[in-house]
Amino acid sequence: MxxxxxxxxxxxxxxxxxxxxxxxxxxxxxxxxxxxxxxxxxxxxxxxxxxxxxxxxxxxxxxxxxxxxxxxxxxxxxxxxxxxxxxxxxxxxxxxxxxxxxxxxxxxxxxxxxxxxxxxxxxxxxxxxxxxxxxxxxxxxxxxxxxxxxxxxxxxxxxxxxxxxxxxxxxxxxxxxxxxxxxxxxxxxxxxxxxxxxxxxxxxxxxxxxxxxxxxxxxxxxxxxxxxxxxxxxxxxxxxxxxxxxxxxxxxxxxxxxxxxxxxxxxxxxxxxxxxxxxxxxxxxxxxxxxxxxxxxxxxxxxxxxxxxxxxxxxxxxxxxxxxxxxxxxxxxxxxxxxxxxxxxxTDFLIAQNGTVMHGLALIYILRDLPQVRAFKIIQESLDLTRVLVVLEQELSPELKQKIIHGFQARLGTGVTIQVEQVAEIPAEKSGKFRYVISKIGTN
Structure with a gap:
């Protein structure tokens, strides 16, 4: 029917x-x-x-x-x-x-x-x-x-x-x-x-x-x-x-x-x-x-x-x-x-500070609708540190930086250090492929 x-x-x-x-x-x-x-x-x-x-x-x-x-x-x-x-x-x-x-x-x-x-x-x-x-x-x-x-x-x-x-x-x-x-x-x-x-x-x-x-x-x-x-x-x-x-x-x-x-x-x-x-x-x-x-x-x-x-x-x-x-x-x-x-x-999985496993898109969507962001790469170094590389239309403003930090901390935990770095371009991996969400923490 x-x-x-x-x-x-x-x-x-x-x-x-x-x-x-x-x-x-x-x-x-x-x-x-x-x-x-x-x-x-x-x-x-x-x-x-x-x-x-x-x-x-x-x-x-x-x-x-x-x-x-x-x-x-x-x-x-x-x-x-x-x-x-x-x-x-x-x-x-x-x-x-x-x-x-x-x-x-x-x-x-x-x-x-x-x-x-x-x-x-x-x-x-x-x-x-x-x-x-x-x-x-x-x-x-x-x-x-x-x-x-x-x-x-x-x-x-x-x-x-x-x-x-x-x-x-x-x-x-x-x-x-x-x-x-x-x-x-x-x-x-x-x-x-x-x-x-x-x-x-x-x-x-x-x-x-x-x-x-x-x-x-x-x-x-x-x-x-x-x-x-x-x-x-x-x-x-x-x-x-x-x-x-x-x-x-x-x-x-x-x-x-x-x-x-x-x-x-x-x-x-x-x-x-x-x-x-x-x-x-x-x-x-x-x-x-x-x-x-x-x-x-x-x-x-x-x-x-x-x-x-x-x-x-x-x-x-x-x-x-x-x-x-x-x-x-x-x-x-x-x-x-x-x-x-x-x-x-x-994309990859990420782990919040409290152990919650989430899809990488949870953080991608925070950046996606920011008109200043041309491209990005998210690297979760540890439970306590995540780096965000961004290619921007203009210089990274304190307001935009704080907006990204607050959005990421809302997902990963308020105690997580979020390092936002403005770069000229997003480099490829050694294999030649591009990965835009990388977690160095195992999810198993």
Whole structure:
């Protein structure tokens, strides 16, 4: 009833086209690679034409480059356009809005890349992203309306838990557990809620779900006979040991998802193990350090063009993540292209002075909405000392420094020393990867 009636009604009332889009996607997922590329090209041409005529940023850019959207005849024509990055969006936020857009919703990234971002999303984009996630959910023989536990830390969701949202969640049979603070007492309570709810699916950060699993094992709690069919994980890199821990403890399969609020729902794992790109909506390029696209099988930065973003276009958007495209199709038979590997996205757990374990995003969100902060790195040296490296638009003021200190101490403890250091840039690790939350204290 929820999947076939209540949720579609909910989406229609919000003026979303989610149901029709999901049904079409369940047909197009079986198309050949050539058919999907033809669809991408047609949609790309529409997006670029709209941007040229109605989006000030792209109207000026195309004119300066002499680029004519109507003459696009190949997906490779995208390469004539420069990349879009977070700095460009921050500097041109209003100019990136379509003149025909209405009812845009303001969104923030989680900041796990170290560069917080504010941007806008329209109903078209929301409809497509929800439809893509819905389709992937159904790959695993579960559906909207099946009992679900969501372990999440975003203030967008946690801050929206008013009476209306609570009623909606109850009707849709989903329960939200906050991933910020995970003391032993809270973990005991969360595990008890999972045991009482007996969900058919879990959804959350891989680090959080694996932390739940380890705690259940330490308590000797049996969680593998609750009827959990699948755990959907996203927002971080999924490590093999996390997958094994979650699968063993909860007695379920683990489905990895890749995407973000900014870049959209990029890829999701099918039961055959492949990370399928949402090709109907998203064009993925893999580029080398010089910005030149590389062939399948070679590693490079993931660049995304989201074809359902006419209201606030994301065209050749640099995700900052590193990945590899597969050069062979999945054995499941879907024509959707495959991301062979995704690298470079992880946050960490931190430990408060009183022993409370919390997700690294608990501190990331403190910095994310500060407009002066361009980039950051959080290093927990010990229970008594945490360093915060910040790249700022201007000199670090005493007021901003105290705001950061007070915010961090509210999470970590008032006795913790918070050292805020202004730096020119955030350096990479020796491996070449970027980590923006590092705790030197073990959480086991």
């Amino acid at each position: 929820v999947s076939g009636l209540l949720f579609p009604l909910h989406e229609r009332l919000k003026k979303h086209q989610t149901l029709a889009l999901r049904r079409q996607m369940e047909i197009s997922q079986w198309w050949s690679a050539e058919q999907l590329q033809d669809l991408q090209l047609a949609r790309l041409k529409r997006l670029l034409t709209h941007a040229q005529h109605h989006v000030p940023y792209y109207r000026e850019l195309f004119a300066r480059l002499g680029f004519q959207a109507e003459q696009v005849s190949s997906l490779k024509d995208l390469q004539a356009l420069p990349f879009l990055n977070k700095a460009e969006i921050r500097g041109n936020t209003e100019a990136l809005k379509s003149e025909l857009a209405s009812g845009l919703a303001r969104f923030n990234t989680g900041g796990s890349s170290g560069e917080p971002l504010i941007f806008f999303i329209g109903k078209e984009r929301v409809s497509h992203d929800v439809a893509a996630k819905w389709r992937a959910t159904r790959w695993w023989d579960v559906d909207i309306g099946d009992r679900e536990i969501v372990v999440w830390g975003s203030p967008i969701e946690l801050g929206a838990q008013d009476n209306v949202r609570a009623l909606r969640d109850k009707i849709f049979r989903t329960k939200l557990l906050p991933a910020f603070e995970m003391s032993e007492q809270k973990l005991d309570g969360f595990l008890e809620q999972i045991r009482q709810t007996r969900p058919k699916m879990l959804f959350g950060y891989p680090s959080a779900l694996s932390h739940f699993a380890r705690h259940a094992d330490s308590r000797g709690l049996s969680m593998d006979k609750l009827g959990i069919a699948v755990a959907f994980v996203t927002s971080e890199r999924l490590y093999d040991e996390q997958r094994s821990q979650i699968a063993a403890t909860f007695g379920c399969r683990v489905a990895n998802g890749y995407g973000g609020r900014d870049a959209g729902f990029i890829a999701h794992q099918c039961p055959h193990g492949s990370m399928h790109i949402t090709a109907e909506d998203i064009i993925v390029e893999i580029v080398n350090p010089q910005g030149i696209p590389v062939p399948a099988g070679e590693s490079g930065e993931i660049v995304v063009t989201h074809l359902a973003t006419s209201e606030f276009p994301f065209i050749r958007y640099r995700t900052g993540d590193i990945g590899i495209l597969a050069d062979t199709p999945c054995s499941c038979g879907r024509g959707l292209p495959v991301l062979k590997e995704i690298q470079g996205r992880s």
